[in-house]
Amino acid sequence: MKKLLVIALCLMLALPAFAMADATPITWSGTISVAPYLFGPWDEAKDIVVHPTEQLMKERYGLDVTFDVVFVENANYREIINTRIAGGTAPDVFIGGDAVVLSQYYDQGAIASWEVDFFKENAPATYEFLNNGGYQGRLKDYVDMFWKLACADDGKMTTVPYFDEQSAMPSKTLMYREDWLDALGVAHDSPDVLPKTLDDFVALLYRFANEDPDGNGVKDTYGCSESVVRAIFGAYGSSYNSRLWLEDGEGGLIASDVKESNKDALALLKKLYDDGVLDPEFVTGENNGGYWAVNHAFINGVIGASCHASIDHYRRPDVMGDNGGPVAIEWYAINGADSDFVYAPWPAGPDGEYGLEVGYPVSLGTGYAYDARLNDDPDKLAAIFKIMDIFGTDDEIMLLNCWGIEGEDYAVNEDGSLTNFLNTTDRNEKGIRVLRGLFGPEKVNSERGMFLDFYGDKTIKNRLDFFENDQCGMYRKNVVRGLLPSASEYNSELDTLRNETFVAIITGTQPLESYEDYVQEWMDRGGDILTEEANEWYAENK
Amino acid sequence: MREKVSWADVLVHIILTLFIFSVVLTFVHMLVLSFSPGYVATKGGLHLWPEDPTLDNYAKVLKSKYIWLGYKNTILRTLVGTSLSLFITAMGAYALSKAYFPHRAYWTLLIVFTMFFSGGLIPNYLLVRDLGLLDTFASMILPGMVSAYNLVIMRNYFQSLPEEIEESCMIDGAGRFRTFISVVLPLSKPILATVALWLAVGHWNAWFDVLIYITDETRFTLQVVLRRILITGTQQMLESTQVQEMNDYLQASPEGLKGAAIFVATLPILCVYPFVQRYFVKGIMVGSLKG
Numbered sequence: 001m002k003k004l005l006v007i008a009l010c011l012m013l014a015l016p017a018f019a020m021a022d023a024t025p026i027t028w029s030g031t032i033s034v035a036p037y038l039f040g041p042w043d044e045a046k047d048i049v050v051h052p053t054e055q056l057m058k059e060r061y062g063l064d065v066t067f068d069v070v071f072v073e074n075a076n077y078r079e080i081i082n083t084r085i086a087g088g089t090a091p092d093v094f095i096g097g098d099a100v101v102l103s104q105y106y107d108q109g110a111i112a113s114w115e116v117d118f119f120k121e122n123a124p125a126t127y128e129f130l131n132n133g134g135y136q137g138r139l140k141d142y143v144d145m146f147w148k149l150a151c152a153d154d155g156k157m158t159t160v161p162y163f164d165e166q167s168a169m170p171s172k173t174l175m176y177r178e179d180w181l182d183a184l185g186v187a188h189d190s191p192d193v194l195p196k197t198l199d200d201f202v203a204l205l206y207r208f209a210n211e212d213p214d215g216n217g218v219k220d221t222y223g224c225s226e227s228v229v230r231a232i233f234g235a236y237g238s239s240y241n242s243r244l245w246l247e248d249g250e251g252g253l254i255a256s257d258v259k260e261s262n263k264d265a266l267a268l269l270k271k272l273y274d275d276g277v278l279d280p281e282f283v284t285g286e287n288n289g290g291y292w293a294v295n296h297a298f299i300n301g302v303i304g305a306s307c308h309a310s311i312d313h314y315r316r317p318d319v320m321g322d323n324g325g326p327v328a329i330e331w332y333a334i335n336g337a338d339s340d341f342v343y344a345p346w347p348a349g350p351d352g353e354y355g356l357e358v359g360y361p362v363s364l365g366t367g368y369a370y371d372a373r374l375n376d377d378p379d380k381l382a383a384i385f386k387i388m389d390i391f392g393t394d395d396e397i398m399l400l401n402c403w404g405i406e407g408e409d410y411a412v413n414e415d416g417s418l419t420n421f422l423n424t425t426d427r428n429e430k431g432i433r434v435l436r437g438l439f440g441p442e443k444v445n446s447e448r449g450m451f452l453d454f455y456g457d458k459t460i461k462n463r464l465d466f467f468e469n470d471q472c473g474m475y476r477k478n479v480v481r482g483l484l485p486s487a488s489e490y491n492s493e494l495d496t497l498r499n500e501t502f503v504a505i506i507t508g509t510q511p512l513e514s515y516e517d518y519v520q521e522w523m524d525r526g527g528d529i530l531t532e533e534a535n536e537w538y539a540e541n542k
Numbered sequence: 543m544r545e546k547v548s549w550a551d552v553l554v555h556i557i558l559t560l561f562i563f564s565v566v567l568t569f570v571h572m573l574v575l576s577f578s579p580g581y582v583a584t585k586g587g588l589h590l591w592p593e594d595p596t597l598d599n600y601a602k603v604l605k606s607k608y609i610w611l612g613y614k615n616t617i618l619r620t621l622v623g624t625s626l627s628l629f630i631t632a633m634g635a636y637a638l639s640k641a642y643f644p645h646r647a648y649w650t651l652l653i654v655f656t657m658f659f660s661g662g663l664i665p666n667y668l669l670v671r672d673l674g675l676l677d678t679f680a681s682m683i684l685p686g687m688v689s690a691y692n693l694v695i696m697r698n699y700f701q702s703l704p705e706e707i708e709e710s711c712m713i714d715g716a717g718r719f720r721t722f723i724s725v726v727l728p729l730s731k732p733i734l735a736t737v738a739l740w741l742a743v744g745h746w747n748a749w750f751d752v753l754i755y756i757t758d759e760t761r762f763t764l765q766v767v768l769r770r771i772l773i774t775g776t777q778q779m780l781e782s783t784q785v786q787e788m789n790d791y792l793q794a795s796p797e798g799l800k801g802a803a804i805f806v807a808t809l810p811i812l813c814v815y816p817f818v819q820r821y822f823v824k825g826i827m828v829g830s831l832k833g
Contacts, residue, residue, distance in 0.1 A: 071759050073766070074773070075773045080753055082664075087671045330581060334581060400588075
């Protein structure tokens with residue numbers, strides 16, 4: 001009977017919309033509750049999406065389903081969801097979180113799991129799209145990684161990830177203040193003429209600090225702050241505030257926390273700090289509150305270089321024909337419409353390394369999980385995946401759910417991409433994208449869905465063009481993908497140790513020579529276990 | 543006759559003035575931001591006078607349906623919650639204040655005992671769920687209706703009332719309840735006002751129980767709506783939603799809007815405070831003296 005249903009469903013999907021009305025109805029019926037991150041509640045009175053979708057599901061696919069959109073506040077999401085899981089009142093589809101959290105939930109029996117075949121059976125189109133490497137098969141090489149991310153250690157799926165090239169793109173961009181470069185007579189016509197070696201870069205930072213680039217006759221400028229500290233660690237092939245597992249050149253892996261070159265980075269930073277080139281307030285970062293990406297120190301002319309935000313945040317108005325990226329808007333409001341910022345290449349260190357770190361193009365998104373009670377109700381779980389497939393194959397339902405109504409909520413551009421008219425609060429209220437989690441992780445897993453959401457987006461093109469420039473794009477990756485067995489036990493303590501030691505050395509409260517002691521302590525406090533596990537992982541997955 | 547002013551007094555006044563200043567400045571700063579367009583906040587620094595004043599922020603905040611719904615819910619919650627809590631607490635405290643109340647020490651101990659423990663979040667949630675209170679107005683009021691601390695403070699105050707007044711009342715023919723309502727409560731205005739203020743401020747500011755127990759947006763209180771406005775975009779979300787997150791920032795909550803929302807939500811309680819304040823100090827003193 002079930003097989004028949006599946007065949008019927010496949011047939012329905014293959015048929016054009018008008019023929020679907022007479023197809024065999026799906027027998028499961030009921031309510032599916034879903035709780036994505038919402039910036040405001042869904043307003044049933046203003047809804048143009050959720051109820052019409054229910055209607056369409058019924059007319060075309062015989063699926064008698066009611067959607068219940070649950071608003072859970074983002075800032076306390078985990079706490080609230082945990083309480084509801086314990087109380088047996090969790091929504092059917094909710095955000096579990098990253099791989100660590102999902103595996104914890106799975107071990108505790110808090111979320112549902114299913115065989116890959118079950119998914120393939122119920123969401124054949126989505127399965128095929130994913131198994132072929134996503135949009136135009138671009139990420140074929142990462143299909144294995146995809147299934148690894150989707151499945152728990154025992155091979156059962158616990159979530160549906162997606163191919164996300166964005167996480168494999170640099171998310172931060174180095175920038176200079178144009179007015180300061182002009183004041184110092186530094187050419188900046190193209191990224192190629194800007195400093196590309198660490199020495200030239202540091203020399204420029206010194207000039208920012210010492211040559212009064214803002215021309216007010218007071219020595220009140222610095223070269224850089226926290227974000228550039230990260231870039232300098234990057235130039236030494238390491239990381240300032242995250243743990244990367246990197247090849248050690250001898251066939252094994254080493255944590256970036258204890259790389260030998262960190263000492264050189266720290267020595268340089270200590271010098272910058274002592275010479276008044278590094279903002280003494282670097283520890284608290286460049287953002288003074290509010291939206292995290294706004295780097296107040298840079299916008300207000302305290303520092304001359306920053307890589308706190310991305311090229312998207314600093315998108316110039318001409319890219320989209322709007323007011324520009326959110327941080328660019330703040331910039332122009334403070335510095336004037338004729339002022340500008342200069343995108344720059346990363347400074348390369350002694351071994352030619354540069355940039356920060358990037359992820360892999362497979363992502364959990366926000367990591368949707370499915371309530372454990374669905375294990376006892378496989379028909380409902382099947383319906384959830386069938387709905388996922390409908391979103392991927394039924395263009396009308398997809399457009400309605402992701403974009404709203406043409407002309408009112410979005411416009412179609414010449415190249416087939418769409419321009420959205422609404423802000424997220426209005427979208428939430430109208431019901432647009434409130435069923436995320438049902439149509440896949442944040443984005444619809446289909447050619448068309450990915451094109452509209454990502455590949456056809458002008459912001460993305462803007463990025464890709466800039467990354468073409470020499471030393472602007474490639475970053476290093478964490479070699480170990482996924483989670484080391486003891487990571488959750490030692491990670492936070494080792495993070496604290498690293499962060500505190502690095503700051504202490506830069507600000508001079510600990511001598512540079514104490515770096516060796518720190519490495520020893522790092523190893524003693526669990527680092528050696530992690531290193532061993534990382535190398536075991538590497539031996540297996542190389 | 544002029545009082546002698548000692549150096550210590552001057553010093554204390556200076557310190558206190560500075561302290562008041564530090565409190566008031568933040569208010570003024572926020573008030574000014576609420577009347578300013580977004581870019582003023584990005585400039586940083588302290589703002590004591592609006593440049594380019596605008597009412598846009600207030601217009602946006604007051605236009606939001608959820609602010610008004612939140613207001614309604616919060617006011618309802620504060621009124622109902624405070625009066626119920628106050629009445630029940632007072633009755634309990636009155637009973638415990640009587641030396642002839644059977645097993646008084648035992649009952650008092652039982653109540654005080656709860657001050658040292660808390661069931662924790664999840665057991666509380668399970669309790670509320672099993673009582674069938676999830677997603678109801680009662681879940682904001684019943685679980686914390688009687689606080690042991692308030693009860694003890696009130697009991698202490700009642701104990702300080704002379705027994706003879708009540709006796710005279712009973713001689714006139716009043717029963718226990720009548721005595722309590724007509725004599726004890728009117729004599730206890732300071733402590734009632736104090737506890738009422740605590741309760742009211744508590745209800746006005748409460749948000750966590752709403753987040754946990756309530757799923758229906760139309761029951762959300764003002765603080766929950768306010769929090770949502772305030773925290774948007776302050777944390778870096780996953781990269782995968784960066785484009786969306788940027789749009790949110792563009793259109794959702796610049797600093798000025800946050801300032802306006804804060805003032806809209808705080809003003810009522812600020813207005814009530816000065817009038818209840820005199821009871822506040824008095825009540826605390828009297829209630830604690832004979833503890």
